[in-house]
Amino acid sequence: MLDKKLTFKHGVHPREFKSLSDHCSIERMPFVEEYTLPLSQHIGAPSKAIVVKGQQVKRGQKIADAGGFISVALHSPVDGTVSDIDIFPHPNGKVLPAIKIKCDPFSPQIRESSPIDFEQMDTKSFISSIQDAGIVGLGGAAFPAHVKFKIPEDKKCRYIMLNGCECEPFLTADHRVMVEHAKEVIDGIGILNRFVGAEKAYIGIEANKPDAIEILAEEAKKSDFPVEVVPLKVKYPQGAEKMMITAILGKEVPSGKLPLDLGVLVSNVGTIACLSDYYRKGKPLTERVVTVTGTAIKRPGNVLVPIGTPMRDVIELCGGITQDAVRILLGGPMMGVVQKSIDTPVVKGTSGILVLTNNEVKDLDQYSCIRCSRCVDACPIFLNPSMMGLLAKKGLWDEMMDYNVMDCFECASCSFVCPSNIPLVQSFRVAKGMLREKWAREKEMEENA
């Protein structure tokens, strides 16, 4: 092909599996009996509950305040009663404080809400209104959106960059949002830009979503703000923030710096569509699109799930799982988090529920590292996973710093290509954790001294 798609160097090509659900329109999850809303569904301080047990709440009503600047509010997904405030299993594996809400079976669940007049707002009140709407990055990390949108005074936002790559195999939630809610996405850019004053917006989309590219490009023409839809090469991890910036602008984000240092504000397409929902329709973040897929799901699809719905109910809506299911993940197969139970709730960061069979999950024999350098040629940020893997095996965490282990964003490309099935990225996660813990301990000792 003559038109070469933009991309980054290195990376891998896992099988996509997107056709399982990429044609399925977003369907609405029916209301269920009870919802569990963990107070920490985002990166940062947990929210603070402002309701008490037994209290009646309305759908969209705020039930917890932000617990600090890097924190967001939380809203009830249904009309109902607060049935419990206690600690419950969280999808991240821990047991954390959460609010349980019993759904009112007789409520029509219709909510009166009106648009929010953002045109009169100044930047400060805009930022706090986003925090109050509970909006976080929907790509998976769930970083509070208002923190990202607050441009420090010494920095300038030149480009708004929307991430519609969705490079993880299996996941199609962003794809469906772009196809079905293109208008909201473009509108959201307009709203955001009133307050950040960028020159231009880009929407990066992997070329395997031609319908999304076409619809968004059409919608972008109607916008009075310049929005360019950029088709990107299908390659993992194209959707990593740094990789998308490099593909579109041809620049690298300096180590330890933020995209904003290059004048770029990156956000997931779904997050931006939330802005439109909130300001035009008055809807805070109480539901999100979740891809329910995998070879062990009987009827894969994309579901609009109220936050707090037990995963079990979402899976049952999709026909349940087959007998040979062996792994349940939240997120994609490359970076997703393994679940030990399906009785944890869908949270704001849940982009997919993925159930795999033993066709994908194999207990593979591990061999010695043969230094084939496939991991070196795969790593999108040019690390040397082979050397780091040998050091990690010996527990030489400090020596791994010479190989910039902290730069690793755990995309798992190295483990994907390793022919000897060495758990490379897995050991880097451990190494990073060990180093962080060690530094924290050292700092503590210094402070005590």
Add this chain to the structure above:
Amino acid sequence: MIGDKLSISTAPFLKDDDSTPKIMFLVVYTLMPVVAVSFYFFGLAAILVTITSVFSCMFTEWVFNTSGDRSRSLKDGSGLITGLLLALTLPPGFPLWMVFLGGVVAIGMGKVIWGGLGQNVFNPALLGRAFLQAAFPTAITTWSPPDGRFFGLRGTNLAMPMMQGKNIDGATGATPLAKMKFEQVGTDTMDLLLGNTGGSLGETCGILLILAGIFLLVRKIINWRIPLSIVLTVSIFSGIFWMIDPARYPSPVFMILSGGMLLGTVYMATDLVTSPLTPKGCWVFGIGIGLLIVLIRNWGGLPEGVMYAILLMNAATPLINKYTKIRTYGHEKAK
């Protein structure tokens, strides 16, 4: 619905298809035509040398590997490759007991002693051959030319252990490189390509080695930088001297097609374990090998230099890895 079958491990759950045994066996398959041609040219003698070498390597792997999982270290196929490659570097009339000894040294001292697959610094097959060359300089430079006989044994194949043995047929012929070095006589390019020359089992048929190399490159088993840099360096470096004095120095075409050059370039220099990890390092490694080959062949005491060129650069590989670190994304320069 979900039983207690759920076990816990962490992402990623997708894997590339290539596994280490698969890579090793792909290399073995590409070697098959080369081995078959050596059987065609040298008959029973070649078959015996190959079988002995492979058996010796696998046997040593099994005997020495007492601590680890024996079946797994045999299953990964790397011992088989070493056995085949060692055989391909030996003359067809080589005494079988020496072949066996070479296999023991190749695996024992070339691989197991370092900690097994992946830990060795030197290419095991070449280390085995270097040992044989040092120990039995006469036997390893006694070449019987292809002569159309299939069933006859050659040279000193059946020498008793610890004996040099008596040359059965008495027929010896110089390799093209030796002819060039000591008699300044060239060999026809077509003969070099098709294999109608004297030499080790696997260094006669150039065209098959080139095809195997292309397959391994396309299949991304070997790093393209290494063969390319070796061939380019040898062509340019030897080409300069050939243009200065074509009577005295061999042409680049002869340089590339003769001796162990192709076998070494395709299968030994590109040995994953003993070549550098970094792209820049691969260039340094390849250029180093190319320079050493031309130096040894043109001015050294030996007609052939591929083996020592590769072994010397193998020794430099850890250092090359250290000084050609890759610049991490978002960093100004490499640490």
